[in-house]
Amino acid sequence: MADNRCPMTLPTERTHLFDPPAEYKRLRETDPMTRLSFPDGTLGWLATRQEDVRAVLSDPRFSTYLARHSSPVRATPPEERGELPPGTFTSLDGPEHAHYRRMLTGLFTVRRMRQLTPRIEEITKGRLDAMEQAGENVDLVKEFAHPVAALVICELLGVSYDDREYLQEVSEVIMSAELPTTEIAVVAGGLYSYLLDVVRAKSAQPADDIISGLVTGDNGLTDEEVVGMAVLLLLAGYDATANMLGLGTLALLLNPDQLEPLRGDDQAAQDNLVEELLRYLTTVHLGTIRGAKEDLELGGKLVRKGEIVVGALAAANRDPRYYTDPDRLDVTRERPSHLAFGHGPHLCLGQQLARLVLRVGYRELFRRFPDLRLAVSPESVKTLDDRVMYGVYALPVSWSKQPVPAGAAGE
Ligand code: HEM
Incomplete structure (x- = not known):
């Protein structure tokens, strides 16, 4: 059981836009539970097989609380x-x-969610109208992916959409995997006081949204607890x-043979498409982390009490034991x-x-712009390697204006 090889740091370097670091594939086949060195100097584990990652996430002997200050890419100083x-x-168990x-x-x-569908469709179509008006050449991340995600989450929480730019900025800082923790703490502090004001306003004047539901419910929650829950939803959801909207669109643009389900009305086929994009892209690319509450065995290795294990979701989602031709988008x-x-218990x-x-987003986008195309070379698309969630910074796209059908002019 002892493993004396020199431990590695988390592999993050990609050689392909959509594939996890190549190192994952090698590890999954030759060393699926491997020793991992953390930036704070501690030694833990990296699990790359789907079976082991599932076990880490569902076995109650693993704790998220124990891993609350750990990160495979950034050290949080003890103070x-x-x-x-x-x-x-x-972060609780x-x-x-x-x-x-x-x-x-x-x-x-x-x-x-079924009840929410018409509103999501309205939000999506509204953003597509704005995109169409902006011209035939836009950054899809700025004009579509961010505003749609922001509108949906602001609506759900009951936060003013006018504050979306502020919320976008804070979420970028907080979800950064590289910025110093002190800088993140300052920005997070600002977000907490912003949301505390929202929570107090909702207590005085509730509306039909999640924050109002939490502050007026008979649940014994303090305002501060509601703020903590709202922060989680905002950061996780937005x-x-x-x-996924931005990166998924890029994957579809570069694999046009996969667009067929979006051209028809078969919802089951569209659901499959979304599921496959989620699997193939696995945007939570740094994985999930847990700490062992006791000595235990995982994947044939002895994990000691207190050691941190990273479950590499991106590697698990390409495990050939679970999928035929796993590196193919199908x-x-x-x-x-x-x-x-x-x-397991923390399932999204x-x-x-x-x-x-x-x-709704992919379907309406490709319906509105059937000849949507990437306006730059795929190599020049800059990826969010330094963030907790993988994606693209910007996605310049273009399309041709559809000719107005005869007789429709002046309607
Ligand atoms: C494509 C979009 C999304 C992806 C890929 C995603 C991914 C994930 C993953 C992997 C986890 C588990 C983390 C862990 O076990 O440590 C998670 C948890 C969570 N997600 Fe999502 N998520 C998405 C969208 C959303 C949205 C829209 C919301 C809410 C508005 C949300 C709220 C949450 C919350 C609150 C948790 C924590 C659950 C718990 O600890 O019990 N997520 N998500």
Whole structure:
């Protein structure tokens, strides 16, 4: 069981826009539970096989709380390892985690998402109108992916859409994997006080949104806890959705043979397309982290109590034991089960919302602009390697104006 090889740091270098670092493939086949060196000098593990990653995320002997100050790419100095703000339930375990999570699950059900569909369609079409008016050459990330994601999350939480630029800026800083933790803490502090004002305003004058529901509900939550929960939803929901809209569109533009489901009305085929893009792109590219609560065995290795394990979602989602030809984007795969939304008790709370926004977003985009194309070379598209979520900074696209049908002029 002992492993004396020199430990590696998390592989992050990509050789292909959509493929995880090549090193993952080698590890998955030859050393699937490998020793990993963390930036704070501690030694942990990297799991790359889907079976092991599922185990890390679902075995109650693994804790998110123990891993709350760990990152495979950035060290948090001991003096900055303060307690978590109240309501930060994603870093809690067991009953404490469930206490907060169950107050939100009812707000993200498939049924509730069905009710939201017309509003999401309206938001999406509104942004496409704006894009069309802006010209025949735009940055799709700026004009479509970010505004759609921001509008949806602001609407859901009940936060003013006028503040979207501020929210976008803070989310970029907080989700950065490289900026110093002190800088992030200052920006996060600003976001907490901004949301505290929103929470107090909603207590005085509630509306039909998540923050109002939480502050007026009979749940014993303090304003500070509601703020903590709102911060999580905002950060988790906004960035992840925007990045999947941008990167997913790029993947479709570079694989035009995969666009067929978006041309028809077969919702099941469109659902498959979204699922396959989630699997293939796995935007939570740095993986998920957990700490071992006791000595345990995983993938044939002894993980000691307190050691941190990174579950490489991107490697697990390309595991040939689970998928035929895993490195191929194939939107006809039957609803591939994947780990892009995680697994176990912390499985993404917003997954149904994300699926809905992505299905409507890709469908309406390619309906409105059937000849949408990339306006630059794929090599010049800059990727978000330095962020917790993978994606593209900008996506310059163009299209041809459709001729106005005869007789429609002047309508
Ligand atoms: C394509 C979009 C999205 C992706 C790829 C994604 C991915 C993930 C992943 C991988 C996790 C698990 C993290 C872990 O186990 O450590 C997660 C958790 C979470 N996600 Fe998402 N997410 C997306 C959209 C959303 C949206 C739209 C929301 C809400 C509005 C959301 C809210 C959350 C929350 C609150 C958690 C923590 C759940 C818990 O700890 O119980 N996500 N997400």
